[in-house]
Amino acid sequence: MSGISQSIPKQDTAGKTSGEALYISDIIIEGMLHAKTLRSTQTRALIKEINIPELPEGYYIVDHKDIPGENFVKMIFEDMPVFADKTVNYYGEPILLVVGEDKEVVLDLINSIEVKYEKLEPHYKYSKSVIHYEYSKGNTEEAFANAVRTINREYTTGYQEHIYLEPQGVISVYEPNKITILGSMQCPYYIKNAVVQVLDDDGSGVRVQQATTGGAFGGKEEFPSLMACQAAVAAVKLKRSISLIYDRTEDIETTTKRHPSRINFTAAISPEFKVEAIKAHVSLDSGAYIGLSGVVLQRAMIAASGVYTIDNLKISGDVYETNSVPNGAFRGFGAPQMFFAIEMFMEHIAKELKYNPFEFKLSYVAKKGDATSTGGRFRDPIILKDMIHKAWDASDYQRKTTEFSQPGSNRGIGMALFLHGCGFTGSGEQKHIKAVVRLKKNSNDTVTILAANTDMGQGAATTLRKIAAGVLGIPIEHVIYNKPNTDLVPDSGPTVASRTIMVVGGLIARAAKDLRDKWEEGKEILVEQRYKQPEYIEWDDDTMRGDAYPAYSWGVVVCEVEVDSVTCRVDLKGLWSVYDIGKAIDERIVIGQIEGGLLQGISYGMLEVMECKEGIIQQRNVTDYIIPTAADSINMYTYIMDNPYPLGPYGAKGAGELPLVGGAPAVAIAIENAIGKKINKIPATPEYIMELMKNG
Amino acid sequence: MADIKFKLNNEKVRLNRDPTMRLLDILRDDFGLVGVKEGCGEGECGACSVLVNGEVVSSCLMPLGNAAGKKIVTIEGFKKTKRYELLHQAYEDEGAVQCGFCIPGMIIASESLLNKNPHPTEEEIRDGLSGNLCRCTGYNMIVKAVQLAAERGDGLW
Numbered sequence: 082m083s084g085i086s087q088s089i090p091k092q093d094t095a096g097k098t099s100g101e102a103l104y105i106s107d108i109i110i111e112g113m114l115h116a117k118t119l120r121s122t123q124t125r126a127l128i129k130e131i132n133i134p135e136l137p138e139g140y141y142i143v144d145h146k147d148i149p150g151e152n153f154v155k156m157i158f159e160d161m162p163v164f165a166d167k168t169v170n171y172y173g174e175p176i177l178l179v180v181g182e183d184k185e186v187v188l189d190l191i192n193s194i195e196v197k198y199e200k201l202e203p204h205y206k207y208s209k210s211v212i213h214y215e216y217s218k219g220n221t222e223e224a225f226a227n228a229v230r231t232i233n234r235e236y237t238t239g240y241q242e243h244i245y246l247e248p249q250g251v252i253s254v255y256e257p258n259k260i261t262i263l264g265s266m267q268c269p270y271y272i273k274n275a276v277v278q279v280l281d282d283d284g285s286g287v288r289v290q291q292a293t294t295g296g297a298f299g300g301k302e303e304f305p306s307l308m309a310c311q312a313a314v315a316a317v318k319l320k321r322s323i324s325l326i327y328d329r330t331e332d333i334e335t336t337t338k339r340h341p342s343r344i345n346f347t348a349a350i351s352p353e354f355k356v357e358a359i360k361a362h363v364s365l366d367s368g369a370y371i372g373l374s375g376v377v378l379q380r381a382m383i384a385a386s387g388v389y390t391i392d393n394l395k396i397s398g399d400v401y402e403t404n405s406v407p408n409g410a411f412r413g414f415g416a417p418q419m420f421f422a423i424e425m426f427m428e429h430i431a432k433e434l435k436y437n438p439f440e441f442k443l444s445y446v447a448k449k450g451d452a453t454s455t456g457g458r459f460r461d462p463i464i465l466k467d468m469i470h471k472a473w474d475a476s477d478y479q480r481k482t483t484e485f486s487q488p489g490s491n492r493g494i495g496m497a498l499f500l501h502g503c504g505f506t507g508s509g510e511q512k513h514i515k516a517v518v519r520l521k522k523n524s525n526d527t528v529t530i531l532a533a534n535t536d537m538g539q540g541a542a543t544t545l546r547k548i549a550a551g552v553l554g555i556p557i558e559h560v561i562y563n564k565p566n567t568d569l570v571p572d573s574g575p576t577v578a579s580r581t582i583m584v585v586g587g588l589i590a591r592a593a594k595d596l597r598d599k600w601e602e603g604k605e606i607l608v609e610q611r612y613k614q615p616e617y618i619e620w621d622d623d624t625m626r627g628d629a630y631p632a633y634s635w636g637v638v639v640c641e642v643e644v645d646s647v648t649c650r651v652d653l654k655g656l657w658s659v660y661d662i663g664k665a666i667d668e669r670i671v672i673g674q675i676e677g678g679l680l681q682g683i684s685y686g687m688l689e690v691m692e693c694k695e696g697i698i699q700q701r702n703v704t705d706y707i708i709p710t711a712a713d714s715i716n717m718y719t720y721i722m723d724n725p726y727p728l729g730p731y732g733a734k735g736a737g738e739l740p741l742v743g744g745a746p747a748v749a750i751a752i753e754n755a756i757g758k759k760i761n762k763i764p765a766t767p768e769y770i771m772e773l774m775k776n777g
Numbered sequence: 778m779a780d781i782k783f784k785l786n787n788e789k790v791r792l793n794r795d796p797t798m799r800l801l802d803i804l805r806d807d808f809g810l811v812g813v814k815e816g817c818g819e820g821e822c823g824a825c826s827v828l829v830n831g832e833v834v835s836s837c838l839m840p841l842g843n844a845a846g847k848k849i850v851t852i853e854g855f856k857k858t859k860r861y862e863l864l865h866q867a868y869e870d871e872g873a874v875q876c877g878f879c880i881p882g883m884i885i886a887s888e889s890l891l892n893k894n895p896h897p898t899e900e901e902i903r904d905g906l907s908g909n910l911c912r913c914t915g916y917n918m919i920v921k922a923v924q925l926a927a928e929r930g931d932g933l934w
Contacts, residue, residue: 088872090869090870091869091872091874093874093877094865094868094869094874094877095865095869096877097874097877097880097881098856098861098864098865098868098869098874098877098880098881098884099812099852099856099861099865099881100810100811100812100813100851100852100853100856100881101812102877103811104814104878106811106814106815107805107811243912244910244912245876245878245912246814246816246822246824246876246878246879246910246911246912246913247814247816247876247878248816293877294876295814295876295877295878296875296876296878296912296913297876298912328815328818329816329817329818329819329822330818537876538875538876538877538913539875540875669871669872670872672872672918673872673875673913673914673918676914676915676916676917676918677875677912677913677914677915678915679915680915680916681912702817702818702819702821703816703817703819703821703822703910704817704819704821708910708912709916710903710906710907710908710909710910710916711902711903711904711906711907711909711911711916711919711920712903712904712907714903714915714916714917715917716899716917717915717917
């Protein structure tokens with residue numbers, strides 16, 4: 082690939098291969114104390130009494146009574162406390178910190194604290210709805226009234242844990258008039274806004290500085306705000322810097338995960354044997370606090386018709402609160418659950434109606450100008466059919482489908498079609514985020530990017546510079562990007578929702594164009610850009626009607642598997658995928674995103690098992706929560722299409738989440754075709770496959 | 778407490794410490810060698826990999842006492858070598874580094890692999906790196922980086 086897509090070395094590789102890059106657990110602040118969290122051992126209970134042993138000198142307790150401001154972590158809903166006060170709502174909920182110099186002593190003190198509880202009846206099932214949404218398109222009732230038959234199926238998806246290789250951690254650095262939060266994070270301003278509220282600060286006393294971040298995948302979107310609030314309260318109380326760093330077990334047991342879901346579909350089949358209407362209901366398990374669950378639900382619901390144009394839809398969904406660890410953001414944000422379900426449902430309808438699933442799906446694929454699920458418009462060219470044919474040819478799909486359907490074959494091949502809405506849902510960018518980006522031209526003619534977006538491994542430190550350098554026509558070495566510090570950069574919004582390149586990169590490109598026009602050698606110049614929603618976008622939050630996203634990225638994944646006829650173990654045999662992300666800003670970085678994301682999606686579909694029994698997560702480390710190794714992965718054939726989006730920088734749309742979304746349905750369909758039994762849940766583990774083989 | 782002597786990154790070191798302490802903690806806290814990362818603490822992820830007499834070992838599982846008399850090399854020692862330079866360049870050229878947290882351990886595992894088998898097949902590389910978890914890359918760019926280093930470093934291993 083040429084032009085902007087031509088790959089360049091990443092800015093941050095040298096420090097990472099040599100071990101010099103400092104992650105949060107590598108940073109030592111003089112006089113820093115270590116904190117450890119005392120956690121609830123009940124899933125739902127009143128705290129009756131906390132017996133704390135006599136503390137040695139230099140050891141302290143920090144709890145809800147020490148919070149100068151409000152005891153809530155600022156998010157969409159203010160329901161999650163910083164420290165539990167009178168009640169605990171999940172096993173592992175933080176109650177207090179023990180703080181001191183020696184980690185061993187801190188740990189001994191934690192173990193000697195006794196908490197007396199009065200147990201309350203916990204909820205674990207999809208029974209207590211805390212959020213309900215619905216929307217409709219067309220006339221579903223009429224379609225059902227005229228249907229010659231209906232097809233109903235239910236799909237379930239499990240938890241997924243991020244397993245960013247670096248566990249969560251923050252340090253609150255104390256200075257008399259300033260608390261600095263250093264940490265592993267995606268969203269510096271989310272943390273700042275949360276800490277300011279907890280400390281009752283006017284904003285000037287809190288600064289957030291990202292440390293090198295060892296992977297995030299959504300897991301470091303909202304969760305770090307909780308840890309930062311706790312560490313900040315401790316620093317203010319003790320007038321000392323505080324380090325709060327989790328080990329893997331604490332991280333797995335107590336941080337957010339992908340929401341388990343249950344999705345029910347009913348299709349109305351017309352006399353012409355077409356899908357005339359779909360009704361769907363989505364259930365998400367939020368865990369004990371709502372957090373971002375409502376937004377995750379919206380994104381799942383909006384994806385209910387997949388990449389297909391279905392004229393009549395009635396979609397509803399509920400977030401159910403349960404007394405278990407809160408679930409939250411994870412790459413894909415509701416879409417992986419729904420795309421597994423809708424891709425299986427379309428496959429299953431085709432098989433029920435004796436259609437070829439491939440041709441059946443192809444006949445419903447959305448075209449430019451079609452109405453989206455929520456009644457918006459697909460305004461930009463859709464090249465999905467070309468992509469499907471590319472994947473079809475590359476994978477030798479037809480021959481393999483025929484060959485693998487012969488008796489005795491234990492191979493299967495499956496294709497998943499998917500899209501991902503880029504950026505925030507609806508008018509979120511305009512209403513809530515209001516991104517601001519600045520470029521500062523320095524007197525030595527270098528240019529500094531001033532934006533709050535983080536590089537957590539996905540390459541933003543390279544790609545954002547590349548966009549600025551490209552538009553300015555200066556060497557990339559003259560463009561400076563530093564890890565964000567909220568005292569120095571404006572709020573360009575969180576590093577989430579596949580928005581960093583399309584939205585923030587777009588603002589950087591516009592600012593660079595402005596700066597290019599104003600360029601004067603040797604002079605300092607500051608330019609600024611603010612996000613403006615495209616005028617044609619209309620969205621109603623209450624009815625969920627209108628354009629849910631400004632743009633869509635598209636993907637096709639073909640997966641080939643072999644299922645061992647005795648052990649039911651699944652081996653990957655081939656992976657081909659094709660993407661329309663507008664334009665790749667650096668091809669190699671994009672392929673890195675694709676390969677990593679696709680493997681996460683595949684293993685979500687077949688490998689990663691996390692169970693919650695009576696409110697307690699059963700997996701405690703990477704010894705029992707299994708993710709793929711190099712030996713489980715295979716070479717992938719990846720094609721990136723060119724379909725520039727007029728409002729994206731160089732035509733780029735979102736790319737970060739998309740590749741994960743197609744993995745689970747592709748592998749599930751491949752397994753289904755290998756074993757000849759319908760897959761209704763993921764992960765499709767050997768145990769589940771064996772059960773299907775026995776009982777059908 | 779025990780008097781423990783070993784060679785760390787080519788220098789003789791001597792400590793009077795509890796021999797049951799994890800080598801990982803000694804390396805990070807006593808010697809400031811923070812390129813050795815803790816990813817899981819159970820010997821499963823490989824982020825804390827070091828070379829012990831040339832073999833890749835998870836330092837979170839190794840008690841300090843077992844280091845006595847051995848040659849220990851961390852990424853900080855290894856980075857001064859020509860082999861590191863080749864591996865670094867290959868990782869960079871293949872785009873094998875994303876968040877980077879697994880990478881020092883991955884480089885150490887790559888060195889150990891190439892040391893035993895200077896011209897590994899793709900399958901041997903996948904097996905050789907299967908003790909090191911990476912969540913970002915899907916591994917293929919890392920596998921290609923090791924292949925590339927093996928090609929470029931012909932005769933060096």
